[in-house]
Amino acid sequence: MSGFLELSLEIGFMCVVASVVLAFVRMIKGPSLQDRVVALDFMTVAIVAFCGLAAVRYRTSAFLDVALVLALVGFLATVALARFAERNIVRNRKGGTDD
Amino acid sequence: MIGGLGLLRMPDVLIRMHASTKIGTLSCGLILAGCAVVFAEPDIVIRVIAIVLFILLTAPIGAHMMGRSVLSTGVDLWQNEDIAQDRVEDALLREHDTPEEK
Numbered sequence: 001m002s003g004f005l006e007l008s009l010e011i012g013f014m015c016v017v018a019s020v021v022l023a024f025v026r027m028i029k030g031p032s033l034q035d036r037v038v039a040l041d042f043m044t045v046a047i048v049a050f051c052g053l054a055a056v057r058y059r060t061s062a063f064l065d066v067a068l069v070l071a072l073v074g075f076l077a078t079v080a081l082a083r084f085a086e087r088n089i090v091r092n093r094k095g096g097t098d099d
Numbered sequence: 100m101i102g103g104l105g106l107l108r109m110p111d112v113l114i115r116m117h118a119s120t121k122i123g124t125l126s127c128g129l130i131l132a133g134c135a136v137v138f139a140e141p142d143i144v145i146r147v148i149a150i151v152l153f154i155l156l157t158a159p160i161g162a163h164m165m166g167r168s169v170l171s172t173g174v175d176l177w178q179n180e181d182i183a184q185d186r187v188e189d190a191l192l193r194e195h196d197t198p199e200e201k
Binding site: 005012034037038041042045046048049052053055056061064065067068071072075078079082083085086 | 120123124126127130131133134137138140142143146147149150153154157158160161164165167168
């Protein structure tokens with residue numbers, strides 16, 4: 001039983017790390033700003049999952065606090081960047097029509 | 100045990116933008132549920148419930164704001180949706196017209 005848990009922990013670590021790397025690739029070559037923000041959001045969620053895995057792996061419950069704070073900060077960053085992108089484009093367009 | 104079931108859900112290819120939100124929420128919830136099952140202590144279970152609830156609350160809000168931002172900026176969609184695009188742009192521009200500009 002514990003062998004299965006160890007194996008699935010290893011597989012889960014590999015998958016989470018792979019998804020973080022894929023999100024990072026998308027963030028580097030994202031065609032627009034929104035793609036990058038979505039990739040950043042997904043990286044935050046993946047790192048929360050990573051913290052959960054680490055809490056199981058090392059039997060340390062402090063990683064769950066890290067995950068909670070990370071979820072908070074990631075949500076705030078996503079909302080702020082989305083507002084920034086939308087307002088920035090709208091302002092640019094209005095400035096263009098005014099000029 | 101059930102933790103393993105949650106962990107195997109993770110491989111995604113990040114097809115496009117909003118698939119990532121769904122898969123991220125599902126996999127993160129399953130992994131944290133497995134974490135709660137493995138620990139099986141009351142305070143940790145409460146903490147995991149708090150994290151999962153928070154993610155379930157905030158992921159749709161973030162995805163909604165991103166979708167709104169994408170629509171308003173008008174990046175290339177995979178079909179041309181000119182009519183709906185124009186209508187949404189007009190609505191957004193009208194919404195951003197604050198009274199101070201009059």
